[in-house]
Amino acid sequence: TNPNCLNINLNNSTRNPALQGYVGVYVGPTTHYTKTPVTNLQEASEQNGRRWTRPRNPNLSDHDLRIRNKQLRFGTWNVRTLASPGASEVLSNELERYNMDLVALQEVRWPHNGKESTENYQIYYSGNAEGKYQKGVGFAVKRQIDSAVTSFEAVNERICIIRLKGRFKNISVICMYAPIEDAESEDKDEFYEELEEIWNRLPNYDVKILMGDANAKVGREMTWRNIAGKESLHEYTNDNGTRLLSLAVAGDLRVVSTTFPRKNIHKETWNSPNGITKNQIDHVLIDNRHKKNIINVRSIRGAECGSDHNLVLIKIKQSLATEKKNNSNQLPNINLENIKDPIKASRYRELLSTKFEQNAEAEEMDLERKWSRLKNTIQDCARDICGEKEKRRRTNPWFDRECSEEVERRKTMRQKWLETNHDEDRRVYNNQNKATVKLLRQKKRRWLNGLITRAEEDRTRNNSRDFYRTLRFFSKEYKPKAYGVKDKDGHLIMQQKEGLERWKEYFEGLLNGEVRERQEPTIKYQNVQPRIEIPSIEEVEKAINELKNNKAPGEDGINSEILKAGRDIIVKQVHELIVEVWEKKIIPHEWKEAIVIPLHKKGDKQECSNYRGISLLNNTYKVFSKILLKRLEAYTQSIIEEHQSGFIKGRSTTDQIFIVKESIAKYWEFDRECYLLFVDFSKAYDSLYREELWLKLEKFGIPEELIDLIKISIVDSKCKVKVNGETSETFLVNTGVRQGDGISPILFNIAIEEALEKVNKENRGIHIGKKINVLAF
Incomplete structure (x- = not known):
């Protein structure tokens, strides 16, 4: 009650x-x-x-359940090197076997800093700034929690920091690789001073963890009992241990790697080459405020990657705020190799014909629904006949089953040696380790030789595309992948969602220039309008055949090879759609959308301004655009003067370069001074004012019907940015012409033609020499 x-x-x-x-x-x-x-x-x-x-909820994996239950499996491991062939694959497999979420790595030995991918983990690393393969630290982050990474700071080859977004508290982890016990005191002082400074600037409200190879023995003396536990492997503290404990006192840390009672074999983190000396020199420290969050620390002797260190497991009571990847908008990835098979291509056309005949009996529908039905029919038929490409495994192609078996044998030999501690078993393991490393090197060398042989065969068969692809593989310099992107204020953004928003913000500002107020024209340039013929089916067929192969599709996900393979069946359907567009002066909304892919040009990979965007348009729209371009070219031949060679049929920019070189040579021959002024338009296509472009087209005698068709292809155009398989929200582009559109270059030429004529003909400005020639590219 x-x-x-x-x-x-x-x-x-x-x-x-x-x-x-x-x-x-x-x-x-x-x-x-x-x-x-x-x-x-x-x-x-x-x-x-x-x-x-x-x-149990059947939709949750073991990893999801553990994350939900607020338990993470962190670790630290000195891997000796990841620079040897197959080392990163072996590491990834071992970490996956023990279900590790995040592992601090030491002696990575990769130069510079960046991010590399394996099948199950993302590896953030900080190496030698001079490009030497020595030292180096990093983190291996499980793919399921990579979305929780908010920042990664590559300090130097001995220290790096990663920060994870938690549900209630963020987690900051420092990976350290301390100098050895016999190192110079100055080097040790410099290392620990920098480490203390980094620790003090971590956010106070974070769960702060310091772990790695400290090369330090922490003893069981009562002096340090408030800082370290009594479960250390060693009785006395060495010099490095004293320095580590002094850092713990200054930073209010707790050495949790000496807290939990274990057998000695589960405290050992390093084994000497002869197997006699065993030390606990890899340590884990946490701020005292969160020391109870650590529920277990122990060494894992079964993990093996060719290192003399053991993997140290840390179980921590925390939960992360991960983001689930949205795959709902993924485009179909059709296996285009199958469409080259004549039998499958014939089956594809038969299936298309059957589907279109069934659709012909359906009721009348508007343009949007017609386009949607056409797109879905082509996609479904191509997927049914050709299938989709298998997702590429993030492993080296040469790392095969034989390599895996050899690595397993090495692991078995090591386990036997650890159990018996006999000299004979140690020698057997060392021999097996050498044999494993030798096999991995041979496999990689054999694979590289195969690439060279294949490139030579491609050259003799005039298969230039595959030949130059292989050539670029051997000739290009190694460039580490970038992690994150910087915002306008220079702060690093690591999370995918915020990063996409930053890319959208950048390209939205780049593609949208200053918008002028619309002014009604006071002059009407034409009275009699010529009739524009509706595109014929032959024009559509020619436009489809002119599409380039091996190009990424746009929003529709339809490759040019798929359109071409449909032959007259697809030609007929596309022709009917284009005729309706031509007559009604409207186009499907998807034709107005472009996918922008950022490609790095130069400089810092985390700066958006160092990228240029490549726009991917629908291939079906490109067919319409090609027909529109052919109609426009019939009028521009008499408009564009000879000084313009860019994107003009029968002319080439190399002709202009030749003229410049010849002019310089003649001036040099007669000992005369030559002055050249190069003008490069910033954001040329994006800076055009559309209303003035329409007036220019009308002034030069372009028919009004053709101008209307150009307008519907440009006005209300939209873009979305695609980065790392994720796509941003669409944004409107209010100025300029479309990037990647076939009619954009000729529209730009028309827009600047009048200005070039004035510069070339009018007697204005400062004269240098006898004459000024305008050459437009």
């Missing part, structure tokens, strides 16, 4: 499953739940003598 009491109808089939088996009891301002045997499921379980447990 108490109005504050929470009442739950346990017999209601629609009740909240989270409350099943509980009844609300009022005990004050808060409602508590008391377990009562009221459900049939629970009663049946108890009658059978089994404890009742809540059913």
Whole structure:
């Protein structure tokens, strides 16, 4: 009867499953739940003598359940090197076997800093700034939690920092690789001073963790009992240990790697080459405020990657705020190799014909629905006949089953040596380790030789595309992948969602120039309008055949090879659609959208301004655009003067370059001074004012119907940015002509033609020499 009491109808089939088996009891301002045997499921379980447990959600993996239960598996591992062939694959497989979420890595030995991908992990690394393959630290982050990475700072070859977004508190982790015990005191002082400075500038409210190869023995002396535990492998502290503990005192840290009682074999982190000396020199420290979050630390002797260090496992009670990748907007990735097979191409056309005949009986529909039906039919038929490409594994292609078996043999030999500690088993393991490294090198060398042989065969067969692809593979310099992107203020953004928003913001500002107020024209240049013929089916067929192969598709996901393989069946359907567009002066909304892919040009890879965007348009729209271009070219031949050679049929920019070189040579021959002024338009296509472009087209005698068709292809155009497989929201482009559109270059030529004529003919400006020639590219 108490109005504050929470009442739950346990017999209601629609009740909240989270409350099943509980009844609300009022005990004050808060409602508590008391377990009562009221459900049939629970009663049946108890009658059978089994404890009742809540059913598991089948949609959650083991990893998802563990993350939800607030338990993460961190670790630290000195891997000795990742620069040898196959080392990163072996590391990834071992970390996956132990279900590690994040592991601090030492002695990575990769130069510079960047990000590399393996099948299961993303590896952030900080190496030698001079390009030497020595030292180096980093983090291996499981792909499922990579979206929680908010920042990564590559400090130097001994220190790096990563920050993870938690549900309640963020986690900052420092990876360290300290100088050895016999190093110079100056080097040690410099390292620990920098480490202390980095620790002090971490956010105070974060869960702060320091882990790595400290090369330090921490003893069991009572002096340090408030900082370190009594479960250390060593009795006395060495010099490096004293320095580490002094850092812990200054930064209010706790050495949790010496806290948990374990067998000595689970405390050892390093084994000497002869197997006699075993030390605990890899350590884990956490700020005292969060020391209870660490629930376990131990060495994993079974993990093997050719290193003399053991993997150290840290179980931490925390949860991360990860983002689930949205695959709903993924375009179909058709296997285009199958469309080259004449038999499959014939089956593809038969299926298309059947589908279109069925659709012909459907009711009349508007243009948008017609386009949607055409697109879906082509996609479905291509997918059914050709299938989709298999996702490329992020492993080296030469790392095959034989390599995996050899690595497993090495692991078995090492495990046997650790169990027996016999000299003979140690020698067997060392020999097996050498054999494994030798096999991996041979496999990689054999694969590279195969690439060279294949390139030579491509050259003799005049297969220039594959030949130059292989040539670029061998000739290009190694460039590490960038991690994150910087915002306008220079702050690094690591999360995918915020990064996409930054890319959208950048390209939206880049593609949208200053918008002028629309002014009604005061002059009408034409009275009689010539009739523009509707495109013929032959024009559509020619335009489809002119599409370039091996190009990425646009928003429709339809490759040019798929359109060409449909032959007259697709030609007929596309022709009907284009005729309706031509007559109604409207185009499908998807034709107005472009996908922008950022490509790095130069400089810092985290700066958006160092990228140029490549726009991907729908191939079906390109067919319409090619027809429009042919109609426009018939009028521009008499408009564009000879000084313009860019994008003009029968002319080439190399002709202009030749003229410049010849002019310089003649001036040099007669000992005369030559002055050249080069003008490069910034954001040329994006800086055009559309209203003035329409006036220019009308002034030069372009028919109004053709201008209307150009307008519908440009006005209300939209873009979206695609980065790392994720696509941003669309944004409107209000100025300029479309990037990647076939008619854009000739429209730009028309827009600047009048200005070039004035510069070339009028006697204005400062004269240098006898004559000024204008050469437009």
